[in-house]
């Protein structure tokens with residue numbers, strides 16, 4: 123652990139040198155003695171130390187300094203280092219100011235200048251103060267600190283990124299920690315953008331992107347080679363399986379992941395149906411094992427990098443990343459998966475996971491026993507969700523945009539919903555806002571026909587408005603189905619008995635998209651099975667097709 127600091131501040135260079143010399147002589151074994159030549163300089167040093175989370179045991183500050191007096195400076199630093207001891211160096215004429223400072227800024231002591239001999243007039247006082255400080259001091263965390271709010275989705279995203287990439291960090295809730303709040307304000311001016319991420323080298327980032335965070339946290343973000351056999355986009359089970367099989371079979375392989383390896387599976391608390399794990403395996407564990415395995419075989423894994431475009435420059439395939447970098451290879455495998463479609467209305471994001479859920483969230487259903495909940499959506503998944511929840515909840519209100527369920531739900535489900543005494547179906551409504559701070563209280567809907575607003579009290583909302591594949595980067599480049607999933611092999615739309623626009627004599631290989639040499643595997647592929655094992659299977663099998671393709675270039 124770094125030594126705690128004693129910071130001496132005086133505008134008179136000769137006096138400052140003398141204080142520094144005396145302090146070093148007595149305290150150097152246990153403390154690092156620092157000095158500053160003005161109040162402003164001292165305050166900057168205090169800010170930087172707070173940003174590094176380096177504890178300051180003692181401030182020893184001259185009162186009479188131009189620009190900022192000792193009392194003024196100590197008043198500011200106590201917001202950043204409330205536990206430190208504060209001593210003012212005064213001339214006789216400043217005694218009144220010093221006494222007033224005991225009340226106003228909690229000054230611990232004042233010392234008259236000169237303090238010779240220090241053995242009698244300096245060290246005994248400071249020894250006492252420092253031993254008091256040591257008794258109360260708690261060891262400080264020396265890694266990355268995230269200063270944010272639990273109501274800020276960006277704070278949640280940063281925590282997810284760090285934990286997904288297994289980077290240790292300390293979470294500091296600014297709503298509960300006034301000192302951290304003062305530090306965040308002193309570094310950024312205000313708290314409009316959160317979180318503030320502090321690094322052990324004293325630097326900080328405000329609301330960083332995954333790429334900025336990855337680079338700063340020391341993850342690999344840039345490719346090491348100018349050229350690869352295969353670029354894999356997406357580090358979920360399919361992409362990681364791609365990487366393991368490609369690298370282990372000798373291909374020059376790079377995988378690009380926008381967040382953390384593991385994908386959707388990485389967020390699962392227990393995967394129980396994956397072969398070989400009779401007691402189940404957590405998504406995080408599976409992701410970590412697969413990542414280590416891929417790296418062991420020599421695959422490069424770029425974290426915090428998002429693919430934004432794909433280009434064909436025969437015989438090469440070029441992938442453009444969000445930071446403008448371009449990667450070139452013979453082949454590309456798209457394994458970008460999908461995610462639940464999210465509801466973008468005021469109040470929804472802060473309550474996600476604490477009242478607002480995507481999907482049925484079976485583990486949460488029992489929490490709402492005998493309470494009122496809503497289900498959003500009118501398809502079969504929403505109907506099944508409502509029936510499941512009706513076993514627990516007092517009342518389930520289904521909120522449906524269409525004027526009826528008939529066009530989107532199977533009739534057997536409609537019949538069961540109608541006969542459930544505690545399910546009410548409200549059709550023809552659009553969601554406007556979610557109410558509640560810390561817990562959901564209700565949802566505001568707009569009746570499409572009249573435009574009237576209606577508030578429906580509910581303690582939870584389960585949203586079933588479909589899934590979306592991550593394929594925006596490939597729109598207009600590859601054949602996709604109506605929902606945006608990438609089409610491959612025999613699923614490619616046919617024209618005159620051949621895949622539309624297909625340039626080669628041979629038929630597309632398994633998992634090959636409408637561009638030769640570009641493959642898709644896992645949930646992102648139209649018609650995939652949307653399971654971990656299926657994604658892993660497709661990921662490994664797609665590499666077989668990659669080998670076949672490489673024989674042709």
Ligand SMILES: Cc1cc2nc3c(=O)[nH]c(=O)nc-3n(C[C@H](O)[C@H](O)[C@H](O)COP(=O)(O)OP(=O)(O)OC[C@H]3O[C@@H](n4cnc5c(N)ncnc54)[C@H](O)[C@@H]3O)c2cc1C
Pocket residue numbers: 355356357358359360361378379380381382383384385386387388389390391392393394395427428429430457458459460461592595643644645646651652653654655657
């Ligand atoms: C909460 C939850 C629990 C689940 N539990 C189970 C279970 O118990 N059993 C089971 O079999 N299945 C389960 N599933 C389904 C399973 O997780 C998925 O089928 C599987 O993860 C799909 O893998 P994938 O690699 O195809 O895609 P994903 O897991 O979706 O991974 C895709 C990856 O690509 C990245 N990416 C996307 N776009 C880009 C881009 N442009 N640039 C760079 N990277 C990009 C994403 O960040 C993501 O990491 C669960 C899913 C969820 C959400």
